[in-house]
Amino acid sequence: MERPAGFTDLMELQAVDADVDKLLEDRRNLPELAEHAQARRIAEEKERAHDALADQKRILDRDVSRTEGELEVTEQKLKEQERRLFAGAMSARETENMRMEVGGLRRQVTVMEDELLELLDQSEGLAEEERTSGEQAGSAREYEARLAARIDEIQAAVDASVERLRERRRLIVPSIGPELLKLYGRLRERRGGIVVGEVSGRVCGACHLQMSVAEFEEVTGDAIPQCIHCAAVLVV
Numbered sequence: 001m002e003r004p005a006g007f008t009d010l011m012e013l014q015a016v017d018a019d020v021d022k023l024l025e026d027r028r029n030l031p032e033l034a035e036h037a038q039a040r041r042i043a044e045e046k047e048r049a050h051d052a053l054a055d056q057k058r059i060l061d062r063d064v065s066r067t068e069g070e071l072e073v074t075e076q077k078l079k080e081q082e083r084r085l086f087a088g089a090m091s092a093r094e095t096e097n098m099r100m101e102v103g104g105l106r107r108q109v110t111v112m113e114d115e116l117l118e119l120l121d122q123s124e125g126l127a128e129e130e131r132t133s134g135e136q137a138g139s140a141r142e143y144e145a146r147l148a149a150r151i152d153e154i155q156a157a158v159d160a161s162v163e164r165l166r167e168r169r170r171l172i173v174p175s176i177g178p179e180l181l182k183l184y185g186r187l188r189e190r191r192g193g194i195v196v197g198e199v200s201g202r203v204c205g206a207c208h209l210q211m212s213v214a215e216f217e218e219v220t221g222d223a224i225p226q227c228i229h230c231a232a233v234l235v236v
């Protein structure tokens with residue numbers, strides 16, 4: 001019985017398809033992808049930490065402004081009362097009250113000044129922390145971007161290899177008979193892996209099992225011989 005054309009070409013087609021599958025599988029499982037996902041998580045964490053510090057700093061700076069404003073108002077009030085106190089022209093009782101008020105205002109000013117110094121100190125410390133966390137977030141993002149660029153590079157190289165293999169595939173396909181090609185496609189879809197095997201000493205090249213003389217004679221009588229064990233197309 002005459003064989004459909006392209007049995008040997010089918011072996012080559014299978015080799016090309018296996019190479020494409022391998023490349024695409026590797027592309028999906030690049031170790032750099034997991035590394036990049038982790039780098040992104042770290043960068044996001046660092047950015048969140050930096051944002052939290054920046055928020056904290058903004059709140060603290062508002063407290064500083066408010067305290068500065070309150071201090072200014074209290075200082076003005078103190079100055080005014082001092083001026084009135086030293087101007088005299090008040091009864092002894094009024095003078096005593098005024099003196100007590102001035103004393104109270106002075107204590108308030110001292111407390112506020114201490115508070116302001118404490119706040120400014122905190123703000124300075126926070127500014128330093130914010131700067132450091134900003135730098136950390138920045139370098140984490142840079143590392144992530146470098147990995148992303150590396151992945152793009154690797155994937156572009158894989159895509160180019162795949163494209164070259166597909167070009168070769170397009171050249172091989174026309175020399176394989178349509179029935180054979182259809183069967184090959186069906187077997188690959190259903191079973192995947194090796195679906196074409198070269199026969200050597202009645203042993204199937206796909207599953208490596210041997211056929212008896214009678215079995216072998218029977219299958220080789222078919223237009224498209226297939227292994228009785230694994231259904232692979234046999235190249236005899």
Ligand SMILES: [Zn+2]
Pocket residue numbers: 197204205206207208209227228229230231232
């Ligand atoms: Zn087989």
